[in-house]
Amino acid sequence: MKTLGRVLTAMITPFQADGSVDFEGAVVLAKHLLANGSDGLIVCGTTGESPTISNEDKLKLFTIIAKECGHIGSIVANTGSNDTSKTVALTKEASKTGVHAVMGVVPYYNKPNQQGVFLHFKAMAEATSLPVIVYNVPGRTGGKILPATLARLRETCANIAAVKEASGDINVASEIYHLLPEDFMIYSGDDGLTLPMLAVGGCGVISVAAHIVGKEMNAMIQAYEAGEVAKAKSLHKELYTVFKAMFVTTNPIPVKYAVRKLGLPAGPFHLPMCEPSEEEAAIVNAAIKPYIK
Template sequence: MLTFGNVITAMITPFYEDGSVNYEGAVKLAQYYCENGSDGILVAGTTGEGATMTEEEKLKLFTDISAAVGDKVMVMANVGTNNTAQTIEFMKKAEKTGVDCFLAIVPYYNKPNQDGCYAHFAALAKATDMPILIYNVPGRTGGKIEAATVVKLAHDFKNIVGIKEASGDLNAATTIARDTDDDFYVYSGEDNLTLPILSVGGCGVISVASHIIGKEMNEMVQAYKDGDIKKAMELHQKYLPVMTGIFCTVNPTPIKACCNMLGLPAGAFRLPMVDASPKVKEFLTQMMKDAGVM
């Protein structure tokens, strides 16, 4: 159900203690998010530990989650790698799973220049009719796609429809929102910058915090869109400790720990990710209590 709403949850992937994927748990999580403020679900992204999953595991997740909630919310599949040919090959397989759109990261490690970034996403766009969102996260990739390159891609390819902007660069977000059409979607990729990005032309957030404050995040975005800036500001201020606290150590360690503490089927981690320390869990418990989450 391709509707670009306010909040897309970048969902965790639940694993059993033996490291296998808990597909039934993943479906239950997706259903929970749908009932608690999410307009969309991003599957097997950074928060979902997609970097340590096989193609077969991701494809089954795409299929199972699309079957379970695809009639209710948009399902976005993370297909990006740092290998253009490999990404295209995987994207072709993912097209058959029932997902609504793709997320593709700026190639990591290789650190292509802007011509390379353009060529990479142009190749993806030419290889599929499915909508594609660019994922710009320099802190993870070591490289950045510039606003001008994003704008050119948006103008040249109708199926490049948006960006998850996680660079922290409000000037870039402003430029992209200003210089693209209204049907190009600028999503904040950082929970704490959701309101600032809305104020410069963004449409919502691809969120981690929405695992535990999904309704509140959606309410904040909708309040801003309805012109109730004061309410949006108050919600931003109230829940800022959660938006920042869930990144007290590397994502997805804190948010997965929070979900486990709340009784959600979050499960174990895959190496090299490990569970939160007792000190971090103590901090997260207090954070959730202060926010009224538990």
């Protein structure tokens, strides 16, 4: 199967002390991730604090990361929102920046029905010739896309190419694999479910933990694909503490804190994201200690 990569890292967005985007730091971090297990990057996703970044800064990030890193790995621009017209407008502009694909989330808060979800992504897909990744994360959005709706979308728009499946339900992934064509890419949206998702048709992960353990995650997926299931299980067991720590509180709080501890560009948070508590920080510190050089 042709994919955008097995491990796509949902990259944090480094900020300066004054809260402005650290564009140079973003390139440094992007190159580090691509050199350490990531096959590609999601830019300005939820992990990248997209709700608090202006479209102007998003487009600048898409452009600079695609220019500096697009020859190394797949660069995916998150252009989604809960406003279809704004999603379409940003998708059109992002498609001119040199990125390889775009991603959009099921509209949050307003909770459209399945026809509304279908029409939203249809409009997004028609706004670009790039592959579109549909992001299904009911725990954050309050809504969801059903596998049947996803299949209908793919039948209508050939560039609906992938799903980031983060419902936490393996049965949903199984149904997507059953209904969609073989070349449709199913990415785990949960680090800890990557291995079982591979067993039911997944092609990889859109990862948070890969900021810390990208090489190990890629090795786990490669081991499974090579039929070395025992090795893959052992790697999953080894990585589980990191997976758990990255979600000890709301993402991206743990991972941005961890990236800072690793000495990589990160900077502060944009409110309403804030620093972890002492207890949360201690859990993250313990989990990442073996990976601090």
